Amino acid sequence: MSIPACPMCEMTDVLDHPDHWECVTCGHEWPHEAQADEAAGPRVVKDAFGTLLTDGDAVTLIKDLKLKGSSQVIKGGTKAKSIRLVDGDHEISCKIDGSAIGLKACFVKKA
Incomplete structure (x- = not known):
């Protein structure tokens, strides 16, 4: 198991x-x-406030997040459109400012 x-x-x-x-x-x-x-x-993914997320939703970051392997920071309030739900430790795959990013659902809210 x-x-x-x-x-x-x-x-x-x-x-x-x-x-x-x-x-x-x-x-x-x-x-x-x-x-x-x-x-x-079926797999259920909820945002930080318990709202159900689905493919194609738009989400907003609720806090500043550092990008792993970089000195860049993504500011809270940044919006990501057309998300995809994926398996793994980062449930959300999206693009922010043209860069592909993996996010945990606990750091976003549905927009």
Whole structure:
């Protein structure tokens, strides 16, 4: 069985206890069975305020984000149009100022 991402903060630092999972980052705990139930349904991605996101939506950053491997910063309030939802630790693939960027859903709100 693979170790799941936390359903609350979606980080992958998870401890495997005999009957439940525990997130090291936020402390959320959930039973092993809950992960099996979630895998059966369609993937649901929500923004920082709990609004459901779909392909083609426009989103706005809620805080300044540093670009990994660069000294550039993307300012809060920057809008990204026509997002794509992808699998992986960064749920959103989009273009900002002509550059392809991967974003976590917890740092955006639906525009």
